[in-house]
Amino acid sequence: MKHLxxxxxxxxxxxxxxxxxWTPELSMQVRSVASVVPSPxxxxxxxxxxxxxxxxxxxxxxxxxWLARADGTHRFQLTRGEKGATAPEFSPDSRxxxxxxxxxxxxxxxxxxxxxxxxxxxxxxxxDLGGYxxxxxxxxxxxxxxxxxxxxxxxxxxxxDYRVVDDDPKNQNLxxxxxxxxxxxKREPRRLFTAPYHVSNFDWSPDSRAIAFDHTPQPLAxxxxxxxxxxxxxxxxxxxxxxxxxxxxxNPQYSPxxxxxxxxxxxxxPRWAFDSHVVLLARQGGAVRQLPGxxxxxxxxxxxxxxxxxxxxxxxxxxxxxLAAMPVDGPPATIxxxxxxxxxxxxxxxxxxxxGFSQEAPxxxxxxxxxxxxxxxxxxxxxxNTDLPKxxxxxxxxxxxxxxxxxxIEGLLTLPVGYEKGKxxxxxxIIHGGPAGVFAETFIGSPSIYPMATFxxxxxxxxxxxxxxxxxxxxxxxxxxxxxxxxxxxxDLMAGVDHVIATGVADPQKLAVMGWSYxxxxxxxxxxxxxxxxxxxVGAGVTNxxxxxxxxxxxxFLPDYFGGEPWNVFENFRKHSPMSYVRNVVTPTLVLHGxxxxxxxxxxxxxxxxxLKRRGVTAKMVVYPRMPHGPGEPKxxxxxxxxxxEWIEKYVR
Numbered sequence: 001m002k003h004l005x006x007x008x009x010x011x012x013x014x015x016x017x018x019x020x021x022w023t024p025e026l027s028m029q030v031r032s033v034a035s036v037v038p039s040p041x042x043x044x045x046x047x048x049x050x051x052x053x054x055x056x057x058x059x060x061x062x063x064x065x066w067l068a069r070a071d072g073t074h075r076f077q078l079t080r081g082e083k084g085a086t087a088p089e090f091s092p093d094s095r096x097x098x099x100x101x102x103x104x105x106x107x108x109x110x111x112x113x114x115x116x117x118x119x120x121x122x123x124x125x126x127x128d129l130g131g132y133x134x135x136x137x138x139x140x141x142x143x144x145x146x147x148x149x150x151x152x153x154x155x156x157x158x159x160x161d162y163r164v165v166d167d168d169p170k171n172q173n174l175x176x177x178x179x180x181x182x183x184x185x186k187r188e189p190r191r192l193f194t195a196p197y198h199v200s201n202f203d204w205s206p207d208s209r210a211i212a213f214d215h216t217p218q219p220l221a222x223x224x225x226x227x228x229x230x231x232x233x234x235x236x237x238x239x240x241x242x243x244x245x246x247x248x249x250x251n252p253q254y255s256p257x258x259x260x261x262x263x264x265x266x267x268x269x270p271r272w273a274f275d276s277h278v279v280l281l282a283r284q285g286g287a288v289r290q291l292p293g294x295x296x297x298x299x300x301x302x303x304x305x306x307x308x309x310x311x312x313x314x315x316x317x318x319x320x321x322x323l324a325a326m327p328v329d330g331p332p333a334t335i336x337x338x339x340x341x342x343x344x345x346x347x348x349x350x351x352x353x354x355x356g357f358s359q360e361a362p363x364x365x366x367x368x369x370x371x372x373x374x375x376x377x378x379x380x381x382x383x384x385n386t387d388l389p390k391x392x393x394x395x396x397x398x399x400x401x402x403x404x405x406x407x408x409i410e411g412l413l414t415l416p417v418g419y420e421k422g423k424x425x426x427x428x429x430i431i432h433g434g435p436a437g438v439f440a441e442t443f444i445g446s447p448s449i450y451p452m453a454t455f456x457x458x459x460x461x462x463x464x465x466x467x468x469x470x471x472x473x474x475x476x477x478x479x480x481x482x483x484x485x486x487x488x489x490x491x492d493l494m495a496g497v498d499h500v501i502a503t504g505v506a507d508p509q510k511l512a513v514m515g516w517s518y519x520x521x522x523x524x525x526x527x528x529x530x531x532x533x534x535x536x537x538v539g540a541g542v543t544n545x546x547x548x549x550x551x552x553x554x555x556x557f558l559p560d561y562f563g564g565e566p567w568n569v570f571e572n573f574r575k576h577s578p579m580s581y582v583r584n585v586v587t588p589t590l591v592l593h594g595x596x597x598x599x600x601x602x603x604x605x606x607x608x609x610x611x612l613k614r615r616g617v618t619a620k621m622v623v624y625p626r627m628p629h630g631p632g633e634p635k636x637x638x639x640x641x642x643x644x645x646e647w648i649e650k651y652v653r
Contacts, residue, residue: 021417022391022445022453024641028052028634030446031384033366034063035087036356038070038349039094044114045070045356045381046078046088046097047368052447052634059635060084065099067114068381070354070370075383078112079119085110087131091179092138092350098122100132109141109177122187123177130172131201135208136350139179140234142192142211144172144199169218171198174211176234192232193239198223201251205258209234212242212252212261221599222554224248225270229263242281243288249279251301255308256352259283260328262311264301265290272560273436273469273479274298278311278326292331294324297475299332305373306352312373314346314357316472319398319412319440323357336371336378342440348373362396362414365443392417393444394456401499403468403492407480410473411465411496412439415505416456425461426652427506429497429533431515431522432464435481435489438472439464449516449539449631451641458649460512461505467492483562485518485576486525493522494530508532512648516540517600517629521578524608527589528581535651537590537644540600540629543608545573551601582611588618590647592640594627620647 019026032050039045048063062084068075078097079085085101091111098111104121107129112119122141123129125148132143155161177189192211202213212231216223227248232239242261243249246268253262261281266274278291278299291311299313302323311326312335321342326332336343341361348355353373360366368382396414403409416425430450432439444452455462466472467489469481481489500506512535515523520541527536542548546566549558558573559565566573574580589612593605605621612619622643624636631637 019389019391021457022393022451023457024447024451024454024638024645026389026391027445027447027451027453027641028054028638030365030388030443032446033358033368033382033384034345035347036345036358036368036370036381037088037090037347038354038356038370039090039114040092040350041094042349042351042353042372043070044068044090044094045354045368045370046090047356047358047382048086048088049077049382049384052637054634054638059633061632061634065097065112066368066382066384067097068368070379070381072379072381075381076116078116089132089134090114090349091134092136098132098134098141100129109143111179122179123189125189128170128172130199133202133204133211134179135204136206137208139208140176141179142174142176142202142204142234144202144213145175146170146172166218169198169220171196171219172200173197174199174202174213174232192234193237195230195239197230200227203252203254205254206256207258212254212263214250214252214263220553222556224250225266225556229261231261243279253301253303253311254283255304256306257308259308262301262304264299271479272554272557273482274471275475275479278313280328291326291328294326294332295474296472296478298471299324299326300346302346302355303348304352312346312348312355314343316438316440318410318472319438319466321440323355335374340441342442343369360441360443360446362412362441362444363393365445388445391453392457393453394462395419396441396444399499401495403488403495405488407468407488407492409465409467409492409496411463412441413500413505414444414452414456414462414464416459416461419461419505422504424507425459425505426510426512426648427497427500428455428460428462428648429493429511429513430462430464431493431513431519432466432470433515433517433519434471435469435485435518436471436478437518438470439466440472447634447637447641449637449640449644450514451645454641454645458645460648461500463496463500463506465493465496467496481561483572483576485521485561486529486578487576490522490525490529493526497532510534510652512536512652514539514644514648518542520600524578524589525581527585527587528578529584531586533587535590535648536587537592537647538605538608539592539640540594540597541578541591541604541608542600543577543604544579545577546570547607548600548604549573551603553598579607579611582608583615585612585615585617588647588651589620590643591619591621592643593621593623594629594631595623595625596627597629599629618651 035048063086127148128146130144197215229243365385369378514537516539609621
C-alpha cells in the first residue's frame, strides 16, 4: 500500500511539472534532423540528430549519428560523446559509416562499423578541416582543409599577431588520405596541388582517378561570384580548368557512367538575388549544354540516377520545398512534394536507388525519411521527436492578398490556440531575412529566433509574409525589389497586415513587428514610416546602407541591389536607409545583435539604438558575445526567444 501511495504521489508531481502550453524552454527540447543518407545497398539510413545541451558551463548544439533500417525499424544511436558527430557517409560496401567530429580536440574524419563498435580516426589534422568524400573504390578519403600555421601561437604570445587585411588568406586545399592504415598503423595525408584556390564542394569521378572541385580565390563570403571549376588527377596532381567564365560555377557532380559532369551555373555576371541553371559538361569534349530552367531558378543539385539519365535536385516552391528530377534530355518534373510541410536537404546513395531527406510541417517536427527511386513513397525512419508533449498548436494557414500594384503575395497566418472566429487577437508580423529568404511550412515549435508556438499559446496571431524579393516564386518575383528596399516590399507587408485585420483576425490596436538581418532592416524601416505598431524588435538589422557596405564581409551585396557603389549612387543608399528616418520613430524598440557578427556588424545595431536613445524613444539593446549573425549557442537562442516574448507582452498587451 505504501508503494502505491508513493507511486500516486510521484505521478501527481510529474503531472504538476508537465507543461500545459508551449514555452521557449519546451521548444529547446525539439530535436533537429539532417544529413539523411541511405546506404549503397539500400538497407540502412544514417542521419544526424541535434539536441541542445544547456548545463552550468555548457551551451552547445550537439549532433549525433543515428542508424535505422530503410523500413524504419531497428533504429539506434551510432555515435556518442560530448563533442558529437555529423556529416555521415557510407563506405561503398555499406560496412562503415564515416563522419566528422571534434572528439580529438580538432575536427577530423572518423569511421565506425555499421553494426557498432569503436570509432576509428582516419585523419589527425591540426588545422581547420572542411568537407570530405570517400572514393567510389573505398580506398581514399578526400578532404578540404587549411594547414595549421606553426607560428600563429608564437606570434600571439609575443604580441606580434597583427594581420594584413586580404593578405595570405586561409584557403582550403584538397588532400587525400588512405582509408586503410599502413603496416605501421599510419595514414599519411597528401596534398593534391598547390594552386591558390579555396576549395568548397568536390566530387570523385566514378573510377576514383579524378576529383572535380569548385573554387574561389579566397574564402571570403563576397567571393562566391568568382567561383570556377577544375579537375585534378589524384595520382599525378595535374589540374585542368573545366569552367572559368564570368558566371559563378559550383557543386560539380559526375554521372555514374563517367560521361558527364553536371554543375550549377549562374547568369553572367552573377547576381546576389541568385539565378542559376544546371549545366552539363561532356568529359570527352564538346560544348557545355545548359539544361532547361527550373521553377525558381535556384536548383540545388543532389545527384544522378543510376542510369545517368536524370539529375535530382531540391528547390523552394512557394511555402514548401520539393524534390525534382531533370532529365538529360527533357524538362524537369517534381518527384515529391508533401501535401503539407516541406522537405529539407536531400542525399542520394551511391547506387542511385534511394534518396534521403528530412521533412516537417507546421504541426509536425522534423524527422528523417527515405524514398526508393524511381516512384517509391517516403518512409519515416527516425523517431527523434515522438516523446514531445502533445500540446495544442495554433493552426497555420496559407493566405494570399493583393499588393497595391496588384501583385499577388503569399504568406502564412498562424492562428492563436483556441481561435474563435469573430474575436480579434493581437498580431505579430515577422519578416524574413535575405531578402531572398522565404517562409516555409516549418514546425512552429522548433527552437529558433522567434517562439512561434509560444506566441500562439499566449493568444497571438502570427503573420509571416513572403513579400517581393523572396525565393520560391520565380526569378521575376525575386528580382522585384531591386533598388527598392523599403518601397513596394514595405507596401506588401502593410497590405498583408491590412488583409488579416479585414478578415477579423487581428486587432489593429495590438500589433507588433520583428525581423532578423534583412528582416531587421525592414523592421527598422517600418517603425520609421508608421506608428501603427505598439512594439518592434530589430535583430541583427541593416540600418545604414552606406556604413554597412564598408564594414560587412559581403562588400558587393548592396552595390548589386542598388545599382552601384555608394560613392557613385549615394542618394540610393541614403533614401533607402532606415537611419534616414529614425527621427520619425516612436515605437518601443528592442535591438538584438551578436558581437561577433561580420555579416551585419554590430555597429549597425548601435547606430539605430543610440539614435533612439538620444531621441528619448523607449529602447533596449542586448549584445551577445561570441555570437555571429545568428544565435548558435542554445542559451543565447533561449534568451532571444524570451526577450521577443517579454517585449511584446509588455508593450502590446
